[in-house]
Amino acid sequence: MRFFRLFVATLWLAALGIAASPAHAAEPTGILTFSPPTWKHRAADRLINILNRKDCLDDATASFSYSVKGGAAPNGTFEVWSGAACDVPANRSATAVTKSCVLVKAGSALETRIELPFRDMIKPYSTTGTEPAGEEACDSVAGAGLQTRNLFFVVYNAQDQTSLVTSAPASWAFKYDVTAPPPPTNVGANPGDKTLVTTFTAPTGESNLLHYHLYCSPVGPAPATNGGDAGAAGADGTAGTDTGGTAGTAGTNATAGTAGTDTGGTAGTDTGGTAGTNTGGTAGTDTGGTPGAEATSGTGGVAGTSGTAGTAGTAGTAGTSAALDPNCTSSLLIPGEKVPAGAIDCGQLTVQGTSGGETKPVLENDNPYAIAIATEDDVNNVGVLSSLACGTPKDVTGFFEAYNKAGGAAGGGYCTFAPAHHNALAIGLALMLGACAFWRRRK
Amino acid sequence: MSGGLGRLFAALTTTACILLPSLAADAQGVDEFGGYGQRRGVRTESKQDAAFELRLGRYLPEVDSEVSGSPFADTFGSSNRYIFGAEVDWQVLRIPHFGTLAPGFGWGYTKFTAKAPFANGSGLSATSTRLTIMPMYLVGVARADVIAKDFKVPLVPYAKLGIGYGLWWSSDGQRSATAPDGKKGRGASYGLTYALGAMFLLDVLDEDDAVSADGIVGINNSYIFAEWFRPQLDGFGSNKVLDIGSSSWLLGIALEM
Numbered sequence: 001m002r003f004f005r006l007f008v009a010t011l012w013l014a015a016l017g018i019a020a021s022p023a024h025a026a027e028p029t030g031i032l033t034f035s036p037p038t039w040k041h042r043a044a045d046r047l048i049n050i051l052n053r054k055d056c057l058d059d060a061t062a063s064f065s066y067s068v069k070g071g072a073a074p075n076g077t078f079e080v081w082s083g084a085a086c087d088v089p090a091n092r093s094a095t096a097v098t099k100s101c102v103l104v105k106a107g108s109a110l111e112t113r114i115e116l117p118f119r120d121m122i123k124p125y126s127t128t129g130t131e132p133a134g135e136e137a138c139d140s141v142a143g144a145g146l147q148t149r150n151l152f153f154v155v156y157n158a159q160d161q162t163s164l165v166t167s168a169p170a171s172w173a174f175k176y177d178v179t180a181p182p183p184p185t186n187v188g189a190n191p192g193d194k195t196l197v198t199t200f201t202a203p204t205g206e207s208n209l210l211h212y213h214l215y216c217s218p219v220g221p222a223p224a225t226n227g228g229d230a231g232a233a234g235a236d237g238t239a240g241t242d243t244g245g246t247a248g249t250a251g252t253n254a255t256a257g258t259a260g261t262d263t264g265g266t267a268g269t270d271t272g273g274t275a276g277t278n279t280g281g282t283a284g285t286d287t288g289g290t291p292g293a294e295a296t297s298g299t300g301g302v303a304g305t306s307g308t309a310g311t312a313g314t315a316g317t318a319g320t321s322a323a324l325d326p327n328c329t330s331s332l333l334i335p336g337e338k339v340p341a342g343a344i345d346c347g348q349l350t351v352q353g354t355s356g357g358e359t360k361p362v363l364e365n366d367n368p369y370a371i372a373i374a375t376e377d378d379v380n381n382v383g384v385l386s387s388l389a390c391g392t393p394k395d396v397t398g399f400f401e402a403y404n405k406a407g408g409a410a411g412g413g414y415c416t417f418a419p420a421h422h423n424a425l426a427i428g429l430a431l432m433l434g435a436c437a438f439w440r441r442r443k
Numbered sequence: 444m445s446g447g448l449g450r451l452f453a454a455l456t457t458t459a460c461i462l463l464p465s466l467a468a469d470a471q472g473v474d475e476f477g478g479y480g481q482r483r484g485v486r487t488e489s490k491q492d493a494a495f496e497l498r499l500g501r502y503l504p505e506v507d508s509e510v511s512g513s514p515f516a517d518t519f520g521s522s523n524r525y526i527f528g529a530e531v532d533w534q535v536l537r538i539p540h541f542g543t544l545a546p547g548f549g550w551g552y553t554k555f556t557a558k559a560p561f562a563n564g565s566g567l568s569a570t571s572t573r574l575t576i577m578p579m580y581l582v583g584v585a586r587a588d589v590i591a592k593d594f595k596v597p598l599v600p601y602a603k604l605g606i607g608y609g610l611w612w613s614s615d616g617q618r619s620a621t622a623p624d625g626k627k628g629r630g631a632s633y634g635l636t637y638a639l640g641a642m643f644l645l646d647v648l649d650e651d652d653a654v655s656a657d658g659i660v661g662i663n664n665s666y667i668f669a670e671w672f673r674p675q676l677d678g679f680g681s682n683k684v685l686d687i688g689s690s691s692w693l694l695g696i697a698l699e700m
Contacts, residue, residue: 190568190569191561191568191569192568192569192570193559193568193570193615193616195570195616195617196569197568197569197570347617358569358570358571358616358617361616361617361618394561394562394563395561395562395563396559396560396561396562396568396570396572396615397559397560397561397562398518398559398570398572398613398614398620399514399515399518399519399555399557399559399572399574399613399615399628400572400574400613400615400620400621400622400628401615401620401621401622402514402517402518403506403510403514403515404622404623404624405512405514405623406510406511406512406513406514407510407511407512408506408509408510408514408685409683410630410632410683410684410685411622411626411627411628411630411685412626412627412629412630413627413629413630414630414631415631
């Protein structure tokens with residue numbers, strides 16, 4: 001009987017031990033599934049996982065449907081993270097040395113839908129101070145070109161950070177570029193026939209450029225607010241701090257002068273005199289000692305040097321531009337600004353290996369035009385306008401026109417038939433028939 | 444059979460089976476002592492049906508010959524311009540101790556580009572003006588390879604004669620060119636086409652390679668050639684056809700397969 005009780009106690013203790021074993025030793029028992037998103041505030045014809053600056057400015061928002069099932073998962077902490085390998089708890093930790101994840105939104109594992117603003121999906125991994133909000137969030141994204149991130153849907157135990165679910169799919173990958181590409185530089189324009197032929201230097205540091213868009217406008221006075229003429233004022237310099245000079249070292253007291261020695265005069269000798277006349281002796285001269293000099297007072301301390309004045313603010317960068325050529329301005333096209341409504345669409349150039357190109361023949365000859373170029377990247381971000389170049393299209397004489405002026409009568413289309421001269425066509429055909437006949441006879 | 448000869452035979456047989464199926468098919472009379480059923484000294488060749496040429500040469504159209512003035516030279520200059528092209532001949536007839544006769548089709552492409560002058564004569568604009576020519580021809584080709592085959596001199600003279608047809612089009616900047624009266628700057632020209640040339644048989648430089656090329660891909664002969672090419676695309680003298688004919692020398696490579 002005693003053996004039996006010992007056996008039962010052992011079983012009981014074993015059961016307790018199993019129950020008390022740490023939870024993290026178990027694999028996630030829950031399953032999280034989610035579907036690709038639908039977007040709000042975004043054109044329907046765009047790819048769902050490639051986003052651009054307009055999407056950011058328009059505050060595009062992804063709506064994901066999801067479901068969490070199994071085990072303790074529905075009661076876990078549900079969050080969506082953006083970055084790389086955010087399903088690893090250490091990468092979500094606030095103490096991670098290298099941040100590669102940022103929390104997009106926390107939700108509930110009991111819900112089935114979550115909305116994630118695109119701006120939050122591309123937040124920096126590390127921020128200091130207040131996070132930018134609104135459209136400023138679109139300007140705070142670092143990096144040029146197309147970038148890739150993944151969204152991770154995680155459900156974990158808040159106490160020990162262990163994951164409670166296996167996600168299927170593991171993550172949702174998306175690409176984005178919210179930085180509009182810079183325009184080309186050194187833009188020039190040469191006259192063509194109803195066209196301008198541009199030359200420029202392609203922007204550097206961009207890997208996903210698609211097109212250069214050419215915009216034209218008649219030359220005219222620049223608007224009064226043309227920022228191209230003057231740069232923004234520089235920020236004021238920080239005021240200098242007047243620390244005062246260091247007090248001068250107190251002067252050393254002069255050594256007191258040595259007191260003069262009163263040597264006195266040598267006493268006259270009273271020799272007496274002959275009776276009757278007491279001439280007396282000549283009184284001795286008391287020359288006295290030289291009086292001692294007064295002690296010189298100590299030199300006062302030198303006054304402290306005044307503090308250095310604050311550095312003046314840096315002058316504002318000069319506006320791109322029109323100021324360079326007062327004769328090449330436009331009331332519409334303003335360097336550094338967005339493409340204005342009303343500008344003439346002068347065509348586009350492919351980026352590959354391009355350092356210039358011709359506009360569409362949409363300009364009028366003998367009228368001066370300004371032209372500016374904006375760059376578009378492969379996610380359809382269109383940057384600001386380049387500096388202006390101006391030119392005046394002129395009539396040209398191309399080869400075919402010159403040929404016609406010289407009396408040539410050919411042309412009109414591939415199907416235009418021109419009869420042969422001197423029945424030569426018939427001779428040619430006869431030649432062919434002869435060749436065929438020869439061929440048949442040989443066979 | 445000695446062991447060495449046996450191994451050689453085995454190696455040759457294996458190589459032939461793996462690499463030279465066409466050669467093996469034609470050389471059905473090969474045994475361990477060599478080929479049979481062939482004339483002694485004659486190399487076993489695969490069947491030869493066609494010739495292919497890649498061609499590159501000078502091309503200056505004779506546009507100015509039919510008009511007053513020289514619009515072509517004034518626009519594009521008179522420096523050398525070049526054309527590249529290709530030709531394929533179907534060698535349907537072999538005449539013993541002469542060579543081959545074949546119908547052939549050729550195609551070429553060339554483009555002339557220059558800056559168009561301002562109409563007021565104040566110099567050149569930035570607009571490019573272009574003339575593109577795509578000559579084609581259908582010719583009979585006679586290649587006299589008797590010299591190479593019978594006299595072992597690696598030269599093959601040849602001649603071509605037929606009709607040519609060339610498409611041409613002109614553009615200014617991004618626009619198709621038009622005349623002041625609205626006529627479109629494109630059309631077709633035709634005329635006789637003929638050529639004379641000579642090919643140098645490259646096989647003599649490396650007979651083994653030539654045999655391998657025949658066995659592996661069926662190339663019977665390879666050549667470099669020089670040709671005087673005369674596409675006379677003037678519409679048989681018509682003044683309503685742009686004379687895009689030329690008379691010039693071409694160089695190229697040719698393969699007979």
